[in-house]
Amino acid sequence: MRKLTAFLAGLVFGIGLLLAGMAAPAKVLGFLDLAGAWDPSLALVMGGAIGVAFLPFSWAKRRQRSLLDAPMQLPQKRELDRRLIAGSLVFGIGWGIAGICPGPAVTLLFSGHWQPLLFVLSMLAGMLLFAVLERRRDH
């Protein structure tokens, strides 16, 4: 059952990304271009998503187990550190260059365009680099 809800969640998430315009790089760049002709649409994507997800997440925060009896795995870290801010700044630069973030890039992998594939492979390489650097840091 949890496998089914995981697949359904991914499917609905992907449909949402396509409908919202998050998978259209020109639209994303139009939102990020404050100094040009600004298209504020994507601010409404976040608004719509949080509007729907706020109550379910408030419920989830108070639970130890999910509806399907899985452990509730919410991040517990509280402190703001340099890694969080620096990493997010670096992510934003990449998002601003390409106009696409991880979710839409994965969604478009088999859309018949070569760009998502190249972007996702580069992103996985970046993630592997992080994993290698982390392992070295631990030793």
Next chain:
Amino acid sequence: MTLDWAHFTPWSALAGGALIGLAASLFVTCNGRIAGISGLLGSLLERGEGVGEKTLFLLGLLAAPLLWQLFRALPEIDFQTGWAGLVLAGLLVGVGTRYGSGCTSGHGVCGLSRLSPRSLAATLAFMASGFATVFVMRHLLGV
């Protein structure tokens, strides 16, 4: 700043956002997990726990355009970046989201919905650098 009314799509943005929120809600209430794409990918790369459920979520994402195309044509996917830009952007997004513990979905949707101060800080940071990057590229460098 001028508003680009011609491309403003409030209803599809809100409806798409609502579906994203619904999917994140389903994943957290049923699977107890955060629907953060960079986190799911990173955890699979590092062979973390829950490989089956995480893979199925990503397979759901991959299946979305197929389901979509049963009803209508895919929206225009108009990349404005060449291959070198895409490689650089991908590397920055990969490294940045792992150090920053999340991306638009994990921080921007799930994190803000659970009122996480870390996610608020992360979202402000990646939005700010996204705005700055597009400003530099379009208005200073003209690319």
